[in-house]
Amino acid sequence: MDTAVLAEMLEQVRATTPxxxxxxxxxxxxxxxxxxxxxxxxxxxxxxxxxxxxxxxxCGGLALNIGTLNKRTVATMHAAGKRAAELGxxxxxxxxxxxxxxxxxxxxxxxxxxLPLAVVRGNMSEIKAIAGTAASTxxxxxxxDDAVTEDNLAASAAFVRALAAKLGCVVAVTGAIDxxxxxxxxxxxxxGDAVMGKITGTGCMLSCVTAAYVTANPDxxxxxxxxxxxxxxxxxxxxRSRMGALDGNGSFxxxxxxxxxxxxxxxxxxxxxxxxx
Amino acid sequence: MDTAVLAEMLEQVRATTPxxxxxxxxxxxxxxxxxxxxxxxxxxxxxxxxxxxxxxxxCGGLALNIGTLNKRTVATMHAAGKRAAELGxxxxxxxxxxxxxxxxxxxxxxxxxxLPLAVVRGNMSEIKAIAGTAASTxxxxxxxDDAVTEDNLAASAAFVRALAAKLGCVVAVTGAIDxxxxxxxxxxxxxGDAVMGKITGTGCMLSCVTAAYVTANPDxxxxxxxxxxxxxxxxxxxxRSRMGALDGNGSFxxxxxxxxxxxxxxxxxxxxxxxxx
Amino acid sequence: MDTAVLAEMLEQVRATTPxxxxxxxxxxxxxxxxxxxxxxxxxxxxxxxxxxxxxxxxCGGLALNIGTLNKRTVATMHAAGKRAAELGxxxxxxxxxxxxxxxxxxxxxxxxxxLPLAVVRGNMSEIKAIAGTAASTxxxxxxxDDAVTEDNLAASAAFVRALAAKLGCVVAVTGAIDxxxxxxxxxxxxxGDAVMGKITGTGCMLSCVTAAYVTANPDxxxxxxxxxxxxxxxxxxxxRSRMGALDGNGSFxxxxxxxxxxxxxxxxxxxxxxxxx
Numbered sequence: 025m026d027t028a029v030l031a032e033m034l035e036q037v038r039a040t041t042p043x044x045x046x047x048x049x050x051x052x053x054x055x056x057x058x059x060x061x062x063x064x065x066x067x068x069x070x071x072x073x074x075x076x077x078x079x080x081x082x083c084g085g086l087a088l089n090i091g092t093l094n095k096r097t098v099a100t101m102h103a104a105g106k107r108a109a110e111l112g113x114x115x116x117x118x119x120x121x122x123x124x125x126x127x128x129x130x131x132x133x134x135x136x137x138x139l140p141l142a143v144v145r146g147n148m149s150e151i152k153a154i155a156g157t158a159a160s161t162x163x164x165x166x167x168x169d170d171a172v173t174e175d176n177l178a179a180s181a182a183f184v185r186a187l188a189a190k191l192g193c194v195v196a197v198t199g200a201i202d203x204x205x206x207x208x209x210x211x212x213x214x215x216g217d218a219v220m221g222k223i224t225g226t227g228c229m230l231s232c233v234t235a236a237y238v239t240a241n242p243d244x245x246x247x248x249x250x251x252x253x254x255x256x257x258x259x260x261x262x263x264r265s266r267m268g269a270l271d272g273n274g275s276f277x278x279x280x281x282x283x284x285x286x287x288x289x290x291x292x293x294x295x296x297x298x299x300x301x
Numbered sequence: 302m303d304t305a306v307l308a309e310m311l312e313q314v315r316a317t318t319p320x321x322x323x324x325x326x327x328x329x330x331x332x333x334x335x336x337x338x339x340x341x342x343x344x345x346x347x348x349x350x351x352x353x354x355x356x357x358x359x360c361g362g363l364a365l366n367i368g369t370l371n372k373r374t375v376a377t378m379h380a381a382g383k384r385a386a387e388l389g390x391x392x393x394x395x396x397x398x399x400x401x402x403x404x405x406x407x408x409x410x411x412x413x414x415x416l417p418l419a420v421v422r423g424n425m426s427e428i429k430a431i432a433g434t435a436a437s438t439x440x441x442x443x444x445x446d447d448a449v450t451e452d453n454l455a456a457s458a459a460f461v462r463a464l465a466a467k468l469g470c471v472v473a474v475t476g477a478i479d480x481x482x483x484x485x486x487x488x489x490x491x492x493g494d495a496v497m498g499k500i501t502g503t504g505c506m507l508s509c510v511t512a513a514y515v516t517a518n519p520d521x522x523x524x525x526x527x528x529x530x531x532x533x534x535x536x537x538x539x540x541r542s543r544m545g546a547l548d549g550n551g552s553f554x555x556x557x558x559x560x561x562x563x564x565x566x567x568x569x570x571x572x573x574x575x576x577x578x
Numbered sequence: 579m580d581t582a583v584l585a586e587m588l589e590q591v592r593a594t595t596p597x598x599x600x601x602x603x604x605x606x607x608x609x610x611x612x613x614x615x616x617x618x619x620x621x622x623x624x625x626x627x628x629x630x631x632x633x634x635x636x637c638g639g640l641a642l643n644i645g646t647l648n649k650r651t652v653a654t655m656h657a658a659g660k661r662a663a664e665l666g667x668x669x670x671x672x673x674x675x676x677x678x679x680x681x682x683x684x685x686x687x688x689x690x691x692x693l694p695l696a697v698v699r700g701n702m703s704e705i706k707a708i709a710g711t712a713a714s715t716x717x718x719x720x721x722x723d724d725a726v727t728e729d730n731l732a733a734s735a736a737f738v739r740a741l742a743a744k745l746g747c748v749v750a751v752t753g754a755i756d757x758x759x760x761x762x763x764x765x766x767x768x769x770g771d772a773v774m775g776k777i778t779g780t781g782c783m784l785s786c787v788t789a790a791y792v793t794a795n796p797d798x799x800x801x802x803x804x805x806x807x808x809x810x811x812x813x814x815x816x817x818r819s820r821m822g823a824l825d826g827n828g829s830f831x832x833x834x835x836x837x838x839x840x841x842x843x844x845x846x847x848x849x850x851x852x853x854x855x
Contacts, residue, residue, distance in 0.1 A: 045349050050327040051611055051623050057501035067442050069328050069500060070402070072371040078402035094626040094650070096371070125624070126634035164622050172754040219553055222839070224611035224621060230486060270820060272833035272839025273616050280552035285499070285549025327604040329811040334605055334778035339827050344778060345718050346605050355679035373648070540662070543824060555828035562776070562826025 031289035033241050038064040044301040045083040053227030059229035062284035065236030071097045077102040087238030091120035098143035105139040114142035114238040120232035121164050123153030142238050142245050143193050145231045149218030155187045172201045181210035181301040193201035194245045202253050206246045214297040215257025217264040222273045230256045254296035259283035307573050308566035310518050310528035315341040319516035322360040326368030329378045329502030336506035339561035341512030348374045353381040362516030364509050368397035382416040391419035392514040395508035398441050400430030419515050419522050422473040422508045432464045449478045458578040459480035471522045479530050492534025493573040494541040499550045507533045530572035536560035585804035585843035587795050592618040596793035600639040603645030606779030611613035613783035616838035619790030625651045632657040639793030645674035647843050649829040659772050668696035668792040672785035675718050677707030696799050699785045700749040709741045720853045726755045735855040748803045756807050768851040769811025771818040776827045784810045808850035813837035
């Protein structure tokens with residue numbers, strides 16, 4: 025993918041300030057809101073069905089995240105999703121913990137079945153749970169056995185492309201190597217840093233940022249998702265490079281938001297490590 | 302307003318450590334708690350009706366914030382509000398997103414109708430929704446058409462004074478220029494920085510801080526609210542002045558709490574830009 | 579207690595990455611997750627009964643925190659607690675605000691009665707509420723009259739030991755001087771810094787960290803709890819030492835996570851101030 029395309033995606037976010045409705049877990053919701061602001065979008069959160077449907081109507085995109093789901097909020101996700109679909113808004117699903125509990129697996133499956141998703145973003149264990157091919161997950165982290173590696177990259181790309189074709193949307197699998205694909209094309213993204221796994225919510229934040237990118241670039245969801253994933257990884261690299269001897273995951277979290285906030289088109293074009301696979 | 306009065310308000314908060322019960326949204330609740338601690342107050346949060354009524358009884362003030370409201374917490378707000386009213390505790394309402402959805406607009410209206418509020422604090426779009434004169438809002442941010450400017454300052458002051466008279470409380474409208482008024486007097490506050498809009502929750506945090514100021518100074522709610530608003534804006538200015546080239550909204554959020562924590566009476570008296578209008 | 583034992587406890591956490599299921603309040607939940615990651619554990623949060631029971635099954639330990647409890651989550655705590663008990667997982671209870679409202683006091687009492695707890699951790703007012711000897715609490719902070727001091731240290735130790743014997747678990751009372759005891763042995767821990775009380779959630783975070791320590795060291799819950807308490811206090815001291823003139827509770831919060839993240843066995847062994855009492 026031409027890195028100029030990634031830069032365009034970012035500039036479109038900055039130019040349009042996409043308003044994204046997030047129905048998400050209470051663990052990382054504050055970071056999600058600040059990540060959306062950092063990337064150039066604007067967040068709003070509602071989870072009571074009546075309220076969420078109305079709020080969906082004034083937004084441009086919808087991000088659904090099933091961490092800390094409950095029966096009330098699951099019903100809200102379906103109702104808000106239907107409203108977003110009627111309005112033609114892009115919908116992103118982050119199936120946090122799919123595979124880790126029946127309720128999460130079933131909720132993710134039901135949302136995938138019912139809604140015309142634009143993007144599904146998760147770790148490989150969650151994505152396998154959605155594909156119905158999961159072995160087991162370790163809570164909200166991916167099973168190490170599921171990792172995308174240089175050795176299984178071609179097979180991983182084929183798997184993600186096939187799932188994208190089945191779901192009719194972009195699928196973004198993040199990990200040490202990220203794979204982002206639609207039915208026809210797949211890309212490996214090699215940005216990021218291992219410390220991103222030492223704070224909670226990097227995945228949740230990326231999902232919200234991806235929703236903003238797709239909302240700002242509705243005709244190019246694959247390019248938008250690749251740009252979001254590469255940019256977020258790049259922000260992680262910048263954040264890591266700022267860490268001093270006394271810094272840990274507290275400072276890293278702050279630096280990550282800072283780097284996302286300061287990320288510009290030239291930096292993304294120069295730093296993105298994206299390869300067609 | 303004599304800046305010495307503002308300093309008195311702050312010193313009274315530091316001297317009395319007002320305990321403020323906050324029923325608030327889960328997006329910014331952690332920052333609200335830390336902002337209360339930073340300003341010299343003490344936070345406690347409860348939202349189950351039975352629990353919230355009991356907790357209200359051991360506190361000095363109550364802050365109600367309708368972001369991420371649901372039917373259970375709306376009922377709790379009414380019950381806790383009634384209890385606070387019986388006890389003569391100051392009650393602050395932050396009508397987050399009033400005008401953005403019917404449930405929020407109606408909930409704000411019902412709370413305004415039922416409770417003897419001490420302060421309502423919101424952006425101009427939310428305040429217009431409460432006044433029944435709203436055009437439209439853009440989610441949780443104010444509609445740019447609603448901005449208080451030097452050109453409409455006198456009209457804005459008249460509007461806020463009139464609403465304060467109607468509601469029988471202090472009304473604080475925050476934005477690039479803040480307007481704080483009761484039925485008789487209105488003040489413009491010109492502290493603050495645009496980066497405050499690039500983190501989530503500056504409004505929610507200010508509402509909790511204002512509740513602490515009014516709780517500590519129950520006989521002078523207007524002076525207390527002006528001091529809280531000016532002090533918070535000043536903290537935003539200090540936070541902005543600390544930002545280096547690599548800093549973004551992550552660091553700004555930290556610096557804002559830091560500045561609120563270190564704000565003292567002399568600094569507030571010297572830095573507050575308050576004008577009777 | 580030999581400081582080498584404390585170091586062993588820490589190393590066991592780092593070596594095993596205990597997965598801790600936390601059912602906790604929405605005020606400090608993000609900091610709890612990051613504190614677990616900082617200490618070397620891994621967090622997962624669920625609070626819908628069906629989901630929480632399943633998630634409990636894939637974890638190693640369970641932390642229950644009753645801040646912002648509601649009837650739904652209280653039922654979930656009982657169900658998840660029963661499942662954890664069946665599996666032999668260590669269960670920690672943090673009775674936030676016990677004594678401050680009937681619902682909290684009764685919920686804490688019911689959990690203590692029903693579940694085979696490994697650790698109860700709270701401030702002295704909360705612990706007295708559990709023991710049925712409470713006078714009054716000031717919200718979520720301890721009543722100053724309840725403080726453990728050099729003067730009442732022996733009596734405090736006897737009280738905590740007696741409660742530990744009654745409950746059949748470790749009891750950790752934190753404050754300016756911490757007391758950690760089982761039925762036979764009690765230790766005073768003199769690590770920590772007063773600024774820890776100026777951010778929200780230091781107690782909640784310590785509870786989650788303690789759950790990780792006990793999960794990683796299931797046969798030595800007393801040693802594990804002492805190590806967690808001393809290490810957390812030490813992290814507070816390191817955080818305080820980093821504070822510059824402009825820093826406040828915002829930076830302190832970041833530095834505290836950083837210090838917990840960087841804490842190593844040698845540092846803990848050298849810095850822990852633990853005394854048998």
